[in-house]
Amino acid sequence: MPVLLHRQAGPQIPDRIHLHLLSDSTGETLEMLAKAALAQFEDTDVMRHFWPMVRSKQHLERIVPELKANPGLVLFTLVNPDTRARLEEVCAQQGLPAVPILDHVTAALEKALGQEAHGRPGRQHTMDKAYFERVEAIQFTIAHDDGVGWENWEEADIVLAGVSRSSKTPTSIYLANRGYKVANIPLVVESPPPPALYSLKNPMVIGLTTAPERLVQIRRNRLLSLNEQAQTDYADQEKVKSEVAFARRMFADNGWAVIDVTRRSIEETAAAVIRLYNEREMRGTSQGAKPI
Structure with a gap:
C-alpha cells in the first residue's frame, strides 16, 4: 500500500x-x-x-x-x-x-x-543657518547651470565639467539639495570653455565621463523624445568617441578629479563627488587627478 x-x-x-x-x-x-x-x-x-x-x-x-x-x-x-x-x-x-x-x-x-x-x-x-545656506546653494546652482554665469564660479564649492548628457545638471541639483553650491559646464570641442575655468582657486573642478556607447544611446533617446532626427553628429559613434577623448585629455591636462558615471545613478555620482570634495577639504591642499 x-x-x-x-x-x-x-x-x-x-x-x-x-x-x-x-x-x-x-x-x-x-x-x-x-x-x-x-x-x-x-x-x-x-x-x-x-x-x-x-x-x-x-x-x-x-x-x-x-x-x-x-x-x-x-x-x-x-x-x-x-x-x-x-x-x-x-x-x-x-x-x-x-x-x-x-x-x-x-x-x-x-x-x-x-x-x-x-x-x-x-x-x-528647523529654519536655522544651515537651512538658509541650502536654499542659497539651490539658487546658486540653478543660476549657474550649463555654463551660465562663469564670472561667479569662484563662489562655487564644486564645478562639474563634462560632455553633453553626462548627468551634470541632475547631479548638480542633487548636490545643491545637500547644501553645495555647484556650477556645471558642457565641454564642446568646437567651443572652448572660458579661461576662468583653468584658474579657479576655491571650487573643486570634477570631470564627469562616461562610456561612448552608453552616451550614444542616451543622446539618441533624447533626440527621439524631441521628435528630432537621431542620425546626427550629436549621436554619431565616432563623433561621440572623439568628444569623450577630448574631455578626458582636458581632465588629465588640468589634474582634475574624474568620475565615470556610466554605471552610476545620480545619487551614486553625487556621493562620489562629496567624498572627493570632503577628502580635499580634510587635506587642505590643492586637488589632484583621481579617477574613480
Whole structure:
C-alpha cells in the first residue's frame, strides 16, 4: 500500500503588505530610509500609508482606525513620549511590529557625544543657518547651470565639467539639495570653455565621463523624445568617441578629479563627488587627478 507523504505547508507570503510611516515632522527622513530599505527587495507590493506631523495623541487617535483596518509594519520617528507610548500600546494590542528607526542611531550618538538628545519634533527641519545656506546653494546652482554665469564660479564649492548628457545638471541639483553650491559646464570641442575655468582657486573642478556607447544611446533617446532626427553628429559613434577623448585629455591636462558615471545613478555620482570634495577639504591642499 503506497504511503502518502504530506508536505508541510510553509509560511504564507502575503501578496501585499501595508507599511505605515508616522513622523512628527515632514517625514522626509522616514520616507528616505524606508525607500532605501525597500530597494533591497525585489518584486514587492507595498502599500505605503504616510502620516506626517503627528505631534499629539489626539492626532494619533485619528490614525489608529487606519492601522487597525490595514495591519502591517509600522515605522515611526516620534519623540513626544506620550504620543510614542500610545502608538506602541496600539501596535502591541493589534500585534503590529513597530520600529522606532532612529533609536539606535540616537543612542549611539548620545554615548559618543556624552549628552542627551533634545526631544524636539522636527528639529532637523528647523529654519536655522544651515537651512538658509541650502536654499542659497539651490539658487546658486540653478543660476549657474550649463555654463551660465562663469564670472561667479569662484563662489562655487564644486564645478562639474563634462560632455553633453553626462548627468551634470541632475547631479548638480542633487548636490545643491545637500547644501553645495555647484556650477556645471558642457565641454564642446568646437567651443572652448572660458579661461576662468583653468584658474579657479576655491571650487573643486570634477570631470564627469562616461562610456561612448552608453552616451550614444542616451543622446539618441533624447533626440527621439524631441521628435528630432537621431542620425546626427550629436549621436554619431565616432563623433561621440572623439568628444569623450577630448574631455578626458582636458581632465588629465588640468589634474582634475574624474568620475565615470556610466554605471552610476545620480545619487551614486553625487556621493562620489562629496567624498572627493570632503577628502580635499580634510587635506587642505590643492586637488589632484583621481579617477574613480
